[in-house]
Amino acid sequence: MSDRGGKQGEGAAESASVAAPGFRKAAKLVATVAAAAAVAVPVLDFFILRIFQWGIPGASPFSIQSVLVLAFAGAVITSLDGDHLALTKTPHHGIDTRHRIQSSVVSFFSCAVESAFVAGTLSFALLGFDRAERAGFVPYWIFALALPAGFLGMLVLDVLRVKGAPRAAAAAGILAGIFLASPSLGNLASLAGIFSPLLDSLAAASQGSMRALGLILALALGVSAFLGTPLFVVLAGLAAILFTADGSLIELAVTESYAMLRSPQIAAVPLFTLTGFLLAGTNSGERLVTLFRALFGRVRGGAAVAAVTVCAFFSVFTGSSGVAILALGPLLARVLVDAEGLGDDTAKGLLTASGAVGLLFPPSMAVIVYAVTAQYSYGPENPLDILAFFRSSVIPGLLFVAVTAGAGIYFAARERKGAAAGMSRPAVPVERPSIRKSLWAALPETFLPFGIALLFFSGTATLMEIGALSVLYTAVYGLARKEFNVRSLTASAAKAFPVIGGTLILLAAARAFSYFLVDSGIPDMAAAFVTSQISSKLLFLLLLNLLLLAAGCLMDVFSAILVLAPLVIPVGQAFGIHPIHLGIIFVSNLMVGFITPPIGMNLFLASYAFDRPLGRVWKSVSPWFLLQLAVVILITYIPALSLVFAG
Secondary structure: OHHHHHHHHHHHHHHHHHHHHHHHHHHHHHHHHHHHHHHHHHHHHHHHHHHHOOOOOOHHHHHHHHHHHHHHHHHHHHHHHOOOOEOOEOOOOOOOOOOHHHHHHHHHHHHHHHHHHHHHHHHHHHHOOOOOOEEOOEEHHHHHOHHHHHHHHHHHHHHHOOOOHHHHHHHHHHHHHHHHOHHHHHHHHHHOOOOOHHHHHHHHHHHHHHHHHHHHHHHHHHHHHHHOOOHHHHHHHHHHHHHHHOOOOHHHHHHHHHHHHOOHHHHHHHHHHHHHHHHHHOOHHHHHHHHHHHHHOOOOOHHHHHHHHHHHHHHHHHOOHHHHHHHHHHHHHHHHHHHHOOOHHHHHHHHHHHOOOOOOOOOOHHHHHHHHHHHHHHOOOOOOOHHHHHHHHHHHHHHHHHHHHHHHHHHHHHHHHHHHOOOOOOOOOOOOOOHHHHHHHOHHHHHHHHHHHHHHHHOOOOHHHHHHHHHHHHHHHHHHOOOOOHHHHHHHHHHHHHHHHHHHHHHHHHHHHHHHHHHOOHHHHHHHHHHHHOOOHHHHHHHHHHHHHHHHHHOOHHHHHHHHHHHHHHHHHHOOOOHHHHHHHHHHHHHHHOOOOOOOHHHHHHHHHHOOOHHHHHHHHHHHHHHHHHHHHHHHHOOHHHHOOOO
């Protein structure tokens, strides 16, 4: 049995590798062109408008639609790498095709959902726009073809990835997806002037079947998440099943997903992510470490402060806790061990806990996504000021940084005492860098967050323009310092594409599912039920913390926000919780969820980056987990910490 499985795995890899170079080259080219357009057009419009008092016609919609193309080209690259987020794996750990049952289940559901959305998104692209509508000089429907092209690319790759029984399951999934999307196929046929009674019968049968079996299929799809089905497949599939069972079309789910992706705030997300990956492609991390060691070198544990601050810096810009751990973890661990004499496990525990501490600072992607989602839930009559949100998140963010770094200082002092008593390895004498020289060397990096904050809080530029300017700024000084040439610049940008694609397609799927929840009145029913069962606001907040910590373990921060925020916000309103306070509670809990045992995302990333068994990672990070949990409790029960700058 194992031999057959091994041959099957090898054959699957061979089949996928035949198509992979062509797919990767095409997807990377499309993503690169789209990213270049998404950066160049807002930058040109920004300067032309301020110099000549006129802008580029259609600049904003053209840039946003370019991000849409980037998202789906990136999603194809994510599929090539097997990096779509799932509950049972993290990026860099694919599903072994030799596990035939697991692989068959994942293949069936992935191909079913992807094939259904090929039809649904194609129908949306061809029928959902007036042909005269244009984003700049390009019709909207042309840009919208990126959706079916992306789903088709992922579908083909998922079929090629497997052989034998899993490929048969993939074929069955395609048939199931076609059946589910038969109402959309009927729309496409009518567009071509074909009116088929067979398609009408299939559409009626599809909706009838979903009404009868939709709940069972939804439960099966949910269970498949624990076998490794990507989260975007689970959420998009749930939306498709529920909308079809309700007598609607998959196109309604697509419409909501598209509406989210064309939001200017969401469209800024990949630009800041791109900035973070460009920073990681330079020597910015080393310069920042040197600077903070120079600033805090006289303080015992100063290297710990430097490490936490650098991790916060990178998590702010990438919107991902993984970049700091994966890209800078080994370097920072070496600094902590050499400069402070920290034990290897202690140093890596500190870095694991620091991976997400920047997610409350501007221009955090988590805060932007929550603000956009919350505004959708609160409605236009209760506007949520994103500027006030960012002002209010500064103190909670500083608390997380201070507590995490403070614990590092404590452990460094303890290790020094142990070294003096001959109980542990002493720190290696390290010369403290010159503050003046290190500040001058790191001036471009230190200017970037202040420049972004100045543009953002002054209202001088939109989020999309700020994101584009930050990409240009990072690229220019990387080239000027000769840390980039054209090849290495595009290579660093390409590393961001799978993260961008995987994140945005997950956001789109989660928005479709959350729209169904809101449209069905489920949040209001949940609010009525909770308030009828729980009369204490304090008890509700405690239960909310537990729910969000669990969600932070099981889901990435973006999908957790999009799925849970519409359910939680009406309950929060019923208990009179300030919208900004609720949002900071939300993001803070999810941030700590990254290091919550047993399956917080950063625990797996640290295990991969530091080549440590998961149990050893749990043990090393536990002190910081408890301290950050204490910060969450303070933020939850002392609203003034979040509202002092709310205005």
